[in-house]
Amino acid sequence: MADYVFGVDVGGTTVKMGLFDISGKLLDKWEIPTRTENAGEAILPDIAASVEEKCKEKGIEKSAVAGIGIGVPGPVDSKGVVHKCANLGWGEFNVNEALSKLTGLKVKTGNDANVAALGEMWLGGGKGYDSIVMVTLGTGVGGGIILDGQILTGSMGSGGEIGHIHVQDGETEKCGCGNYGCLEEYASATGIVRLANREIAASEGEATVLKAGECSAKDVWDAVKAGDALAIRVAEKFGEYLGKGLAVIAAVVDPEAFVIGGGVSKAGDVLLPYIEKNYQPVAFHACRNVKFVLATLGNDAGIYGSAKLVLS
């Protein structure tokens, strides 16, 4: 009978690691550097060594460990095969098998955004729901879809790539993905800054606390909270893009809740009405009772979700 589980979240610079009991209580949390040199060949051995060490430190027998869950930045198929993790230097191989061989433990691998969604559903903002769409508003817009408790991986590992749904014709600035007019260009932190700079340029002479070319997404939301009229118009545009986008997603996968996370979500509850009021008028009638909640696990969502991957 297993008592413990490891959750691992591999990023481009650090690997976040967590030791949990099987109820999901985080017992310990630490980080190791991500050594990406030589095609990232040291990453899994480093993780294996760190797991061994932690077991020794805590006096935990391997037989008491349910396994290791691991989230990685790139597409992962249902068998644990990564096809390319550019940030890690990895090519194509089976992570489940490789890390299992190194540790003697059961390993389950998932895409980091999907795994974070699973974490939020398990013990974060989406707790109590079985089917959620996690929307991560950071430098970009990421997504993770969980339906009936299972990650929606997609045939190419691109399920939940909601930052790249097309929401605007005629956009002239290119998205990081190479297309024009993706949701990410308006709803990410950089997207909000883009909207703010455009609004400032279009409203020359209007009094606002926001400075062209110098404001951050946080500045915009602080200004919204302070009642700045121009910032509020930016929030309206953000909400229109995101609310309409989420209404489309709802008609496709019909979740119980949208969980809003990422750096932008630190602005807090002020975000949600801008999203919801633009969602409702275009949402399919059966999807109008969907809940909008904020993520609560922050940067720990990945280790929680990885751990849950093993326990699911």
Place this chain on the structure above:
Amino acid sequence: MADYVFGVDVGGTTVKMGLFDISGKLLDKWEIPTRTENAGEAILPDIAASVEEKCKEKGIEKSAVAGIGIGVPGPVDSKGVVHKCANLGWGEFNVNEALSKLTGLKVKTGNDANVAALGEMWLGGGKGYDSIVMVTLGTGVGGGIILDGQILTGSMGSGGEIGHIHVQDGETEKCGCGNYGCLEEYASATGIVRLANREIAASEGEATVLKAGECSAKDVWDAVKAGDALAIRVAEKFGEYLGKGLAVIAAVVDPEAFVIGGGVSKAGDVLLPYIEKNYQPVAFHACRNVKFVLATLGNDAGIYGSAKLVLS
């Protein structure tokens, strides 16, 4: 060891029924009327009686029947509970249990659009794929999503309601669902007629074989095939709405293929280039290799998919 399976597709006026061997070979096909009076209380007993009769006629023992799959017009949860089938007069009850009690056979129930998608994936246009989005272009636009061989039901049974994704701001005509600017308003048979009438009105005096207020969707596609310039512009608009809409859906669920069915799809291969050329420029890069294929089972997709529901 079961040799046979029944597939049943319940519509508002007739119930289509099929007897299959478990490889999916259709052995017999027939219809019975849908008796919707008295809250549709006779519908399941009629189906049970028809199954009994067919077994007797063919000399099939019940022990040789894997079960009955049944597709119904309305949301169905994963346990077989229908919440309301307006066209049948049904309220809320468990169809699996009710029909199983009447027949002594295993019963599996699904939404008719989802079940048709499963049929097309099994032995129709989507054969060979595990993950498809079926797009039914009929009077409305229906959808069914199959991922890794499983129907995406959605938390409220509204998964795959792709006809009601919002694709156009500022629309003044109302969709059947009560919203404005749904995909269905432009890509269904009635939507194509709407686009044609608008194009005719906007192009007064231009030579075209299409007559304002009198053309059908079939007339439009026939005119496209004949090289009618106005009809070709209508096809471009249809393709723009549908292609862009499907690109959004691809970034959410990442299917291997889109299977295009319904009455409009009888126009044939002429449809696909209009969809694909509008899909590609806005599709997420990992979703650009998705295949576009035509459905092949026509009105039999429902009985095939219902049968498959039992065998999955």
